Amino acid sequence: MSSGQVTKRVKYKTSVKDAGTPGRLSLVKERLVFRPNNPNSASKLDMQFKYITNHRYTKEGSNKAPMLNLTSNQGASYIFEFESYEDLHTCRDFVGCANLMKFGHKGVAELLHRQQKLQILELIRKFIQNNPAEMICSSVQGCCKTIDFVLHSELQKLHQQFVGGGVLTEAEFWATRKKLLEKDSNRKAKQRGGLKSSVLAESKPFIDGRTNRVTFNLTPEIVREIFSEKPAVHRAYLNFVPSKMADKDFWTKYCRAEYLQRSKNIAAAIAEAAEDEELAIFLKPDDILANETRRKIRRVDPTLDMETDQGDDYSHLPDHGIFRDGSKEVPESGNELYQRTLLQDLNRHAAVVLQGTPIDEDQLKDTQTVAEALERSKQERSTASKDDDSSADQERLKGISQAMTIDDLRGSNDHHLAPLWIKDPRDYFDSRQASSVKTSIEATKGTMSSHESYGLLRESISQIKSMGLNHPVVASEVAQKVLSVLTHNISSTKYNLGKKPGESLLDSLPTSVRDELLHHHISIEELMKHFWSSYPITNKYLNTKVTKLKDEMSKMDSQLQKLKEAVQPDIRHQITLLIRPMQQVDDYFFPKLPSSIIRSPLFYRTPFLFVWCRRSRQQCSTTTPSSRRELQKLEKSRMDILERRNLLTLYVGWNRNFVETS
Amino acid sequence: MATLPSKPIADDVSLLVVLIDTNPFFWSTSSSSLNFHQFVSHVLVFLDLIVRLSQLNQIVVIATGHNTCDYIYDSSLDTDQVTGEGELPALYSFVLQRLEEFVDKDEKLGAKQEGLSEKRASSLLSGSLSMALCYIQRVFRSGPLHPQPRILCLQGSPDGSEQYVSIMNAIFSAQRSMVPIDCCYVGSHNSAFLQQASYITGGVYVKPQHLEGLYQYLATVFAVDLHSRSFLQLPRPAGVDFRASCFCHKTTIDMGYVCSVCLSIFCKHHDKCSTCGSVFGKAQLDAASDRKRKASES
Numbered sequence: 001m002s003s004g005q006v007t008k009r010v011k012y013k014t015s016v017k018d019a020g021t022p023g024r025l026s027l028v029k030e031r032l033v034f035r036p037n038n039p040n041s042a043s044k045l046d047m048q049f050k051y052i053t054n055h056r057y058t059k060e061g062s063n064k065a066p067m068l069n070l071t072s073n074q075g076a077s078y079i080f081e082f083e084s085y086e087d088l089h090t091c092r093d094f095v096g097c098a099n100l101m102k103f104g105h106k107g108v109a110e111l112l113h114r115q116q117k118l119q120i121l122e123l124i125r126k127f128i129q130n131n132p133a134e135m136i137c138s139s140v141q142g143c144c145k146t147i148d149f150v151l152h153s154e155l156q157k158l159h160q161q162f163v164g165g166g167v168l169t170e171a172e173f174w175a176t177r178k179k180l181l182e183k184d185s186n187r188k189a190k191q192r193g194g195l196k197s198s199v200l201a202e203s204k205p206f207i208d209g210r211t212n213r214v215t216f217n218l219t220p221e222i223v224r225e226i227f228s229e230k231p232a233v234h235r236a237y238l239n240f241v242p243s244k245m246a247d248k249d250f251w252t253k254y255c256r257a258e259y260l261q262r263s264k265n266i267a268a269a270i271a272e273a274a275e276d277e278e279l280a281i282f283l284k285p286d287d288i289l290a291n292e293t294r295r296k297i298r299r300v301d302p303t304l305d306m307e308t309d310q311g312d313d314y315s316h317l318p319d320h321g322i323f324r325d326g327s328k329e330v331p332e333s334g335n336e337l338y339q340r341t342l343l344q345d346l347n348r349h350a351a352v353v354l355q356g357t358p359i360d361e362d363q364l365k366d367t368q369t370v371a372e373a374l375e376r377s378k379q380e381r382s383t384a385s386k387d388d389d390s391s392a393d394q395e396r397l398k399g400i401s402q403a404m405t406i407d408d409l410r411g412s413n414d415h416h417l418a419p420l421w422i423k424d425p426r427d428y429f430d431s432r433q434a435s436s437v438k439t440s441i442e443a444t445k446g447t448m449s450s451h452e453s454y455g456l457l458r459e460s461i462s463q464i465k466s467m468g469l470n471h472p473v474v475a476s477e478v479a480q481k482v483l484s485v486l487t488h489n490i491s492s493t494k495y496n497l498g499k500k501p502g503e504s505l506l507d508s509l510p511t512s513v514r515d516e517l518l519h520h521h522i523s524i525e526e527l528m529k530h531f532w533s534s535y536p537i538t539n540k541y542l543n544t545k546v547t548k549l550k551d552e553m554s555k556m557d558s559q560l561q562k563l564k565e566a567v568q569p570d571i572r573h574q575i576t577l578l579i580r581p582m583q584q585v586d587d588y589f590f591p592k593l594p595s596s597i598i599r600s601p602l603f604y605r606t607p608f609l610f611v612w613c614r615r616s617r618q619q620c621s622t623t624t625p626s627s628r629r630e631l632q633k634l635e636k637s638r639m640d641i642l643e644r645r646n647l648l649t650l651y652v653g654w655n656r657n658f659v660e661t662s
Numbered sequence: 663m664a665t666l667p668s669k670p671i672a673d674d675v676s677l678l679v680v681l682i683d684t685n686p687f688f689w690s691t692s693s694s695s696l697n698f699h700q701f702v703s704h705v706l707v708f709l710d711l712i713v714r715l716s717q718l719n720q721i722v723v724i725a726t727g728h729n730t731c732d733y734i735y736d737s738s739l740d741t742d743q744v745t746g747e748g749e750l751p752a753l754y755s756f757v758l759q760r761l762e763e764f765v766d767k768d769e770k771l772g773a774k775q776e777g778l779s780e781k782r783a784s785s786l787l788s789g790s791l792s793m794a795l796c797y798i799q800r801v802f803r804s805g806p807l808h809p810q811p812r813i814l815c816l817q818g819s820p821d822g823s824e825q826y827v828s829i830m831n832a833i834f835s836a837q838r839s840m841v842p843i844d845c846c847y848v849g850s851h852n853s854a855f856l857q858q859a860s861y862i863t864g865g866v867y868v869k870p871q872h873l874e875g876l877y878q879y880l881a882t883v884f885a886v887d888l889h890s891r892s893f894l895q896l897p898r899p900a901g902v903d904f905r906a907s908c909f910c911h912k913t914t915i916d917m918g919y920v921c922s923v924c925l926s927i928f929c930k931h932h933d934k935c936s937t938c939g940s941v942f943g944k945a946q947l948d949a950a951s952d953r954k955r956k957a958s959e960s
Binding site: 479 | 690697700702754761765768769772773870871874883897
């Protein structure tokens with residue numbers, strides 16, 4: 001790809017079944033050319049990439065031949081069969097890159113939508129590598145975030161450093177940056193819509209008095225609700241359709257059952273149920289639900305007093321009960337089998353709504369898919385809940401035993417928790433205020449009484465009197481050391497910081513040093529993130545990960561040391577101060593693992609520095625003169641941009657016509 | 663009410679008030695490389711240096727003890743000029759003599775209060791600061807011709823948080839009088855009060871790293887008069903610990919309640935400010951819980 005041109009031997013087909021004309025396909029920067037081997041053949045092709053809207057290709061694992069299908073904006077599709085999958089990949093990458101260039105961010109979003117994200121990133125990276133001329137990252141608004149990432153060389157460098165160096169795997173690296181990999185998030189709502197809280201009663205049938213017909217309207221949503229609320233119906237559907245009866249028949253029966261129930265014609269319901277066993281299923285109370293409720297009852301905390309008596313039965317009280325259709329529901333005894341009360345319906349509906357829906361909107365296409373989807377999700381849930389049952393029983397027994405024990409007679413609970421020991425942050429600040437309590441401890445530590453202490457003072461004074469002063473008072477080496485320390489301190493500009501607004505320490509450093517420092521800082525941040533996420537270490541994989549991170553950190557430390565030495569002496573002191581937290585990470589932190597994780601001083605020094613670095617980095621990045629210049633040039637003239645064909649520009653509202661005409 | 667800036671006799675004349683820490687509890691337990699004997703020798707040489715730098719320089723030495731403070735030496739007093747005895751120069755022997763007497767006095771006062779003040783290991787810095795400021799005020803009123811005074815605090819004992827209010831008052835009055843308070847702290851951990859003092863009054867705070875070269879620190883940083891300081895870059899600490907002590911319990915606190923009238927600090931919520939007597943309204947949290955209680959009752 002470095003030459004900017006790809007030529008492969010292909011067979012050009014107009015459809016998949018077609019034998020195909022053998023020939024050569026050459027892909028150049030903006031166009032593709034197909035020349036058949038037979039010069040007399042009519043199927044020559046020469047078109048520009050900008051006319052190609054989409055490209056599809058066969059996957060490597062499938063048994064099909066490697067083919068690439070390009071669709072033009074006029075709807076025609078051109079299929080090329082390659083000799084090998086490598087050829088296909090090369091050409092596909094090339095086409096992908098070409099598309100990128102043309103479509104700007106919308107096209108990229110499209111591509112992202114259709115293809116795997118990591119592949120796209122690879123693509124972009126390759127493209128940038130091979131087109132070394134100015135890569136402009138225009139203003140972030142409107143840019144595809146992934147493009148932004150790739151052009152944002154820091155992240156790329158990080159990626160290369162860690163993933164390339166084998167410290168982290170791709171998956172781990174991207175785990176925290178999922179946002180960058182996803183397409184524009186406002187395209188698709190992440191949330192699943194919930195169920196409507198209106199009960200099925202809303203879907204009243206249309207009763208035509210004249211023709212004696214009752215019409216029910218069933219949409220996939222209603223179907224979903226029915227299946228969620230009545231698992232017996234769901235089971236019946238899965239069993240009967242399409243083996244025993246057709247979809248429509250099933251629903252007709254169901255609706256008949258519904259109608260019968262609504263009409264409150266118990267006798268008719270019983271009669272029909274006796275005739276038609278499938279109808280009976282719809283009329284009987286739901287046995288799956290009953291089982292579930294029984295199970296739930298068993299799992300209730302045994303210490304909960306669930307005894308009821310006559311006074312709790314409010315449904316048989318006079319003047320009690322809600323009117324569904326204007327008449328009071330009085331469940332007659334004996335026929336409760338075929339009756340459902342409004343309360344039952346409401347409770348069931350509420351339970352289902354609270355559970356939420358496990359299937360997506362786009363699975364609501366027809367009843368069959370809905371049924372299958374719900375079945376799948378139920379199976380998942382049942383496998384998860386199987387262990388729950390056994391553990392639930394154990395918990396119940398445990399609960400009983402706990403309830404029976406008397407608190408006072410119990411031994412102390414020993415919690416297998418590591419005691420949290422947060423070290424006093426003042427230890428790590430330069431100024432430490434010893435509180436009066438501490439001084440008292442120190443004072444009592446001294447074995448001397450006050451008389452002895454005063455005696456000591458007196459002794460010192462008399463010693464001076466008798467012996468006189470030292471000659472010299474201060475040794476020359478000590479004096480020199482002190483002088484150099486003082487001048488060193490004085491010459492540092494650290495107390496000049498903050499005097500001028502807008503100036504920061506990082507700005508005053510030479511750019512190479514600053515960039516290196518910032519890079520180190522973000523690498524260390526990255527390492528620490530992964531380090532912390534892998535605690536607690538529960539398996540071997542995490543252990544190896546942690547060791548790898550530790551090694552990388554020690555490498556970082558030596559790099560930092562080298563950086564310090566390489567730098568000029570007058571700024572070395574400031575750099576030492578800046579680097580100190582980073583080095584502390586290595587010094588304090590790693591050698592003492594794993595017991596002292598909680599006790600590390602890391603928390604107290606590094607966050608402030610990192611915030612400071614980040615803030616200064618933000619300052620730097622928006623004010624670097626090179627990016628400002630680029631932005632000005634872009635806004636000036638579009639023609640200039642087009643003429644410089646190596647630029648990758650992503651503008652919001654990039655006018656396609658404009659691209660075509662130029 | 664700020665005093666008028668004093669007219670110096672000459673630019674490079676200094677009137678230095680040195681506060682020496684003679685807290686026996688600190689010196690007996692100090693694990694650093696500096697013991698009292700070395701400390702006094704360094705300081706004596708430094709005092710001599712100041713006196714010799716200019717004929718018009720004046721120094722005043724105040725000792726900060728555990729139970730009391732006292733003037734040790736005043737170079738402007740006639741009674742303090744004595745002839746030398748033995749090997750030591752006159753100044754040294756005089757100062758040492760007075761120091762010894764002061765230590766005796768301190769011990770006697772301490773013996774009377776045996777058992778009460780066992781816990782406190784801090785010296786009476788507030789007392790000596792106040793004495794220094796009184797002396798300086800007297801100098802101000804003595805006439806227009808006097809050098810610009812400054813205070814040098816040689817402290818090693820930790821801060822006594824019960825002295826917070828008095829020390830802050832002294833610092834503010836020094837600020838008003840434009841008297842810089844320098845500090846050379848020879849203890850183990852930084853002193854918040856003295857850092858604040860230097861910061862507020864525009865003095866220099868130094869915590870020497872190499873205590874065996876204490877004299878070098880003193881001579882390099884603190885021997886310079888105030889006028890020449892404008893030409894020099896003196897070392898300044900990286901940060902200042904601005905924590906305060908609460909007025910009710912004298913504990914050091916980071917977060918607390920502040921009276922909006924007199925700005926006194928409390929660690930717990932009070933109904934009334936103990937300093938200025940202003941009544942505080944109910945705290946917001948209490949008011950919210952009251953409302954809830956009222957609502958549930960009704």
